[in-house]
Amino acid sequence: MSTISPPGFTQATVGKKVLMAITGISIVGFVVIHLIGNLQIFAGQEQLNTYAETLQSMGALKWGFRSVIALFFAVHIWKGTILWLENKKARPVSYAKENTLEASVASKTMIYTGITIFLFVCYHLAHFTLLLSDPSYHNLPLVDGRFDVYSMVILGFSEPIISAIYIAAIASMSLHLSHATSSFFQTLGLTNPTILQRLQIMSNLFALSIFIGYVSMPIAVLMNIITLTGGGH
Numbered sequence: 606m607s608t609i610s611p612p613g614f615t616q617a618t619v620g621k622k623v624l625m626a627i628t629g630i631s632i633v634g635f636v637v638i639h640l641i642g643n644l645q646i647f648a649g650q651e652q653l654n655t656y657a658e659t660l661q662s663m664g665a666l667k668w669g670f671r672s673v674i675a676l677f678f679a680v681h682i683w684k685g686t687i688l689w690l691e692n693k694k695a696r697p698v699s700y701a702k703e704n705t706l707e708a709s710v711a712s713k714t715m716i717y718t719g720i721t722i723f724l725f726v727c728y729h730l731a732h733f734t735l736l737l738s739d740p741s742y743h744n745l746p747l748v749d750g751r752f753d754v755y756s757m758v759i760l761g762f763s764e765p766i767i768s769a770i771y772i773a774a775i776a777s778m779s780l781h782l783s784h785a786t787s788s789f790f791q792t793l794g795l796t797n798p799t800i801l802q803r804l805q806i807m808s809n810l811f812a813l814s815i816f817i818g819y820v821s822m823p824i825a826v827l828m829n830i831i832t833l834t835g836g837g838h
């Protein structure tokens with residue numbers, strides 16, 4: 606009966622963790638695809654704008670995908686918050702010493718990096734999807750009859766403060782990912798310590814690649830490696 610079981614071991618908690626794992630790994634899939642898509646900025650204006658237009662022209666498919674990813678984000682945040690609150694209630698005084706020895710910085714800061722990602726995604730949608738944070742993007746001249754996503758991204762990252770926000774948020778997301786991907790396998794029931802240790806190393810490398818991939822874009826803009834007039838046509 607759930608009244609006598611510690612909250613950390615109830616079936617409901619296992620269910621929440623499985624939901625967290627499924628939605629989390631799907632969001633990771635999106636993060637990887639989004640990165641590969643955006644890295645086309647290095648191939649130039651024509652390439653990135655064609656890619657963006659292809660996505661925009663997908664109509665119902667695009668909206669279906671957006672709805673699913675928004676639902677996954679919502680479930681992930683909702684269940685994650687409940688789990689965090691349950692853990693806090695079950696363990697009001699943290700095991701200061703044990704935690705420092707056992708848990709990584711990433712695992713102890715999941716709630717904070719998670720909140721940072723949420724705030725970043727809200728800002729990012731207002732910035733590049735809804736064009737609310739800088740309405741002047743609406744006035745960008747069309748290139749080959751298409752909205753110029755390439756110039757919008759470069760104009761955005763030309764502002765050091767905006768690039769700094771992106772880099773900080775991406776660092777936070779990468780820290781979150783370094784724990785999330787390894788804990789995904791633990792939720793699936795993997796308990797072998799040697800394999801788990803290897804998985805942790807792979808998760809760290811994966812998170813580092815995501816970090817390098819995403820920050821390469823604002824950094825390349827700030828260093829004038831990709832410019833409004835340049836970029837591999």
Ligand code: HEM
Pocket residue numbers: 636639643657660661671726729730733734754758771775778819820822823
């Ligand atoms: C250098 C980093 C990034 C760049 C250049 C970038 C670029 C873009 C652009 C141009 C759009 C608008 C697409 C459109 O409306 O046609 C977009 C949308 C979006 N981005 Fe990013 N992004 C970056 C990082 C991230 C990160 C780290 C996340 C984290 C999850 C993220 C999540 C999203 C989401 C959820 C959307 C909305 C997708 C949609 O409209 O269907 N982005 N991004």
